[in-house]
Amino acid sequence: MEDKFVIGVDLGGTKIYTVLAGADGRVLTAVKVPTEAAGGRDHVLKRIMQTMEQVREQAGVPGRLVRATVVGAPGPLDASRGVVYQAPNLGWQNVPLTQLMEEATGIPARLENDANLAALGEHVYGAGRGETDLVYITVSTGIGSGMILDGRLYRGVGGGAGEIGHMTVLPDGPPCSCGNRGCLEAMASGSAIAREARSLVAQGKGKAILAAGGGRPEVDAEAVSAAAAAGDPEAIFIIAEAARFLGIGLANVLNLLNPALVILGGGAMKIGSVVFEGARSEMQKRALAAAYDRVKLVPAQLGGRAGAMGAVALALQCLVPEGMAGS
DSSP, X not given: OOOOEEEEEEEOSSEEEEEEEETXXXXXXXXEEEOOGGGOHHHHHHHHHHHHHHHHHHHTOOGGGEEEEEEEEOSSEETTTTEEEEETTTTEEEEOHHHHHHHHHOSOEEEEEHHHXXXXXXXXXXXXXXXXXXXXXXXXXXXXXXXXXXXXXXXXXXXXXXXXXXXXXXXXXXXXTTSOBSBHHHHHSHHHHHHHHHHHHHTTOOHHHHHHTTTOSSOOHHHHHHHHHTTOHHHHHHHHHHHHHHHHHHHHHHHHHOOSEEEEESGGGGGOHHHHHHHHHHHHHHSOHHXXXXXEEEEOSXXXXXXXXXXXXXXXXXXXXXXXXXX
């Protein structure tokens, strides 16, 4: 019997990360390229196809042996129909992604929300192995999450479950990209950290942050992180406040879902223990003891590979529907 292979694609606004794996889930080869979203939809689709061809060629696997492809993309999207409704970072609206991919490659394709796939990747291959109830939260430019409940991805009735970033944590707080105010994303994301730093700089303060950002007033979260690491109290305060609001959001998740495990990932986790421990402390203060005492809060293990590995896991489930847990 011929070997079977699957391809997982993590499609983001800045990069495309594509892996080819065998039926045992072992990754044979991987390719990462810039998305070049400014080139438009067809250009990005071409980039995806090129990475799929590259991983096959590097592994010496003919196209006929690739049995399924799963693409993780930012939402909102309809996974069942394979349509990306809106992806601002890509400039896409109502793109029938799986149909276009299947027409171009002849390989069965499936679409899934990128945060859901990151949760599935950590569940099957990373920090969530062995747990049946977990929440994965990514904190970077924005804040998103995926949930594994009773061993399976929970998508919600319309596929929109897990939008923890748009949970209100401060009524009448700063505007959020979704149009609401005081969302967790507006208070605790990398974008929120950068906003607060720029506000300080505009007031003639935040000199250490400004210096860490190369003297440009458009400082970002990395500049705040660098200033905090050097001991700057203003930078430390900004990050501590973001961590506090993240902890409020985590407490709400614990009280609502009572998971056994919460996994924190995303670029903001690179800032260090200030975010992780600050969020843990606030979560403990606000969560019900019955929920807090049973949960483990851990950092993600897969890093930038989580989405692609979740795509592999889901693609393998397409081959064996009753196989791997987490479907």
